Amino acid sequence: MLLLLIPLGLIASSLIRGYQSPARLREIAGVLASGAPLLDVRSPGEFAAGHHRRARNLPVGELASRLDEIGAPGDPVVVHCQSGARSGQACRILKAGGFTRVYDLGAYRNLAKLPVVSRDAQEST
Numbered sequence: 001m002l003l004l005l006i007p008l009g010l011i012a013s014s015l016i017r018g019y020q021s022p023a024r025l026r027e028i029a030g031v032l033a034s035g036a037p038l039l040d041v042r043s044p045g046e047f048a049a050g051h052h053r054r055a056r057n058l059p060v061g062e063l064a065s066r067l068d069e070i071g072a073p074g075d076p077v078v079v080h081c082q083s084g085a086r087s088g089q090a091c092r093i094l095k096a097g098g099f100t101r102v103y104d105l106g107a108y109r110n111l112a113k114l115p116v117v118s119r120d121a122q123e124s125t
Contacts, residue, residue, distance in 0.1 A: 080105035
């Protein structure tokens with residue numbers, strides 16, 4: 001029984017910390033390479049301390065009232081925060097607002113794990 005609980009605990013711990021599988025990271029990298037916006041839903045202070053050059057800061061607390069600034073509800077959008085909790089909340093807000101192609105990158109650290117994908121590589125495959 002203990003042997004079953006250890007792997008389950010490790011999986012749960014990874015999910016809680018904003019883990020994304022390599023396949024999911026490749027998918028999100030492709031969405032970003034196609035021009036999807038990258039929303040950083042952390043606080044302005046966290047954003048100022050460091051952010052991705054393409055990221056746009058829309059704090060999760062302001063998101064519901066600023067959905068019209070993001071784009072068309074049918075367009076893809078990628079969301080991240082510091083640990084993955086606020087990005088999950090932001091995805092729920094976006095979906096409730098009619099956005100259908102929402103990608104949760106999760107934790108800020110996942111940006112460093114994104115594979116490099118260029119538009120040319122995407123178009124030639």
